[in-house]
Amino acid sequence: MTRSQIVVSDEEIFAAHLGGKLSTALSSPLDTERALSIAYTPGVAQVSRAIAADHTLAARYTWANQLVAVVSDGSAVLGLGDIGPAASLPVMEGKSALFKAFADLDSIPIVLDTKDPDEIVETLIRLRPTFGAVNLEDISAPRCFEIERRLIEALDCPVMHDDQHGTAIVVLAALLGAAKVVERDMASMRVVVSGAGAAGVACAKILIAAGVTDITLLDTQGILHKDREGLNTHKAEMAACSNPRGLTGGMAEALAGADVFLGLCGGVVPGELIATMAPNAIVFALSNPDPEIHPDEARKYAAVVATGRSDFPNQINNVLAFPGVFRGALDAGARRITERMKVAAAEAIFSVVGDDLSADCIVPSVLDPRVAPAVAQAVAAVSGD
The missing domain is CATH 3.40.50.10380 (Malic enzyme, N-terminal domain)
Structure with missing residues (x-):
């Protein structure tokens, strides 16, 4: 659709x-x-x-x-x-x-x-x-x-x-919604993140903070793992705290049996690889303007599909996060935006969906006037934690 x-x-x-x-x-x-x-x-x-x-x-x-x-x-x-x-x-x-x-x-x-x-x-x-x-x-x-x-x-x-963090907050909010749609515990999901730059690292970190234990990251050279040479400091840090099964190789090895694909760096992921994912898979193809896989193709194999575009369902857009995050932090007089505040923001975004939750509505519309106030209130509430 x-x-x-x-x-x-x-x-x-x-x-x-x-x-x-x-x-x-x-x-x-x-x-x-x-x-x-x-x-x-x-x-x-x-x-x-x-x-x-x-x-x-x-x-x-x-x-x-x-x-x-x-x-x-x-x-x-x-x-x-x-x-x-x-x-x-x-x-x-x-x-x-x-x-x-x-x-x-x-x-x-x-x-x-x-x-x-x-x-x-x-x-x-x-x-x-x-x-x-x-x-x-x-x-x-x-x-x-x-x-x-x-x-x-x-x-x-x-x-x-x-x-980094606006993307991560909205991705977590969307995954909370998608997990509920497919009736899965998010913490038990196997997540593949394509892209180990600013957004990819931040998304991996917030998902780990939210309880996800099996995350595999890839860059243009393949899967990050602790024995891979030539990693910069940030990639080496992520290799040490991700990929618990010690996967090596590329996208094919990462996606086989995975529950979630998160695309953040462009490129093309063919439908044949999405087909190797676990049943009721979740695909977030967020590159703009061209997603890693067209949503119509992804829906042949995945139960929930999201993009960064406004002309398909489930738009994952940072505007759902950053206005409310800064509003809440400033209202509370916070000196820092903490990981707990980011997780609280994601939970607040997800909470706005309410009874409208479905495979085509895992996050609210970017124009929903309830989002920023809900995020601001949630962020301010945990600013002292």
């Missing part, structure tokens, strides 16, 4: 982006001399003096405490790759628009003309008084792991690389 295809002309797309997709708005009008004297000089000086005397007052009397910095170096944008900071700005503007539309959070897109982790980290440390959280976006692996880790250590505010 497919949804009606949305057809949009190039003219309409470019017209919608003319001048950018964002603007600032006033929280109160400046239409009288009295209003000006309060919002700017001389009244603003009183607020500045108060903050200078007690820096904690900035959280109350500026927007910084509720402002998200959406940061990219343009090195891994969508499926376009390393297109640079200027070309990545429309995507970052779009991300900021989603923050506002779904969680009523203000955000500022910041694109940096450097790929040096030291320079990126130093820049954001210097900018810290301006914002209350950092959403890292479209930064290539493995640099993204180092940059996120260092910023989490250096900044006293929430930091999350959405390409």
Whole structure:
């Protein structure tokens, strides 16, 4: 089953982006001399003096405490790759628009003309008084792991690389739904993750945190295993905590008898390999715009199929996660976005589906207005754990 295809002309797309997709708005009008004297000089000086005397007052009397910095170096944008900071700005503007539309959070897109982790980290440390959280976006692996880790250590505010953790949260939510549809205990499933980059590693980690014990990851050279040579630090770490049966080889060896296929790196997986999976298999073919296997082909062999596209059922999209995650973290005054908060976010997304759960509805629509508030509440509730 497919949804009606949305057809949009190039003219309409470019017209919608003319001048950018964002603007600032006033929280109160400046239409009288009295209003000006309060919002700017001389009244603003009183607020500045108060903050200078007690820096904690900035959280109350500026927007910084509720402002998200959406940061990219343009090195891994969508499926376009390393297109640079200027070309990545429309995507970052779009991300900021989603923050506002779904969680009523203000955000500022910041694109940096450097790929040096030291320079990126130093820049954001210097900018810290301006914002209350950092959403890292479209930064290539493995640099993204180092940059996120260092910023989490250096900044006293929430930091999350959405390409990693937003994807992981929604994948976990979808797997919770799919497992219930096929009446299986998720923890007992054999999961195959195609892609050992940013998203693949994060998805594997959150599934392990949620209780899945049998996960096999593959990169372009085949299955990750502890005896494989030439693995970088992050792949070696995953090889040590995954693949409990010690599989070697490639996709054919990984998929034989597996319960779940999670595609995150493109390429093509033929139907004949999906056919070798266990009965009532689950296929998440998330590469965009071309899934690893067409959903109609996958449904010949799998009980539940999901993609990242909006024109098929079960769209796994990060917008289900990141607005509510940041809203909840900021509302709770959290200094970190923890693994427990991510799992809670996934459980909240799944909970919204409710009685609508079916093979074609394992996650709610990205336009469902209940999602972001449910995620925010769940994240805030466990922020002190």
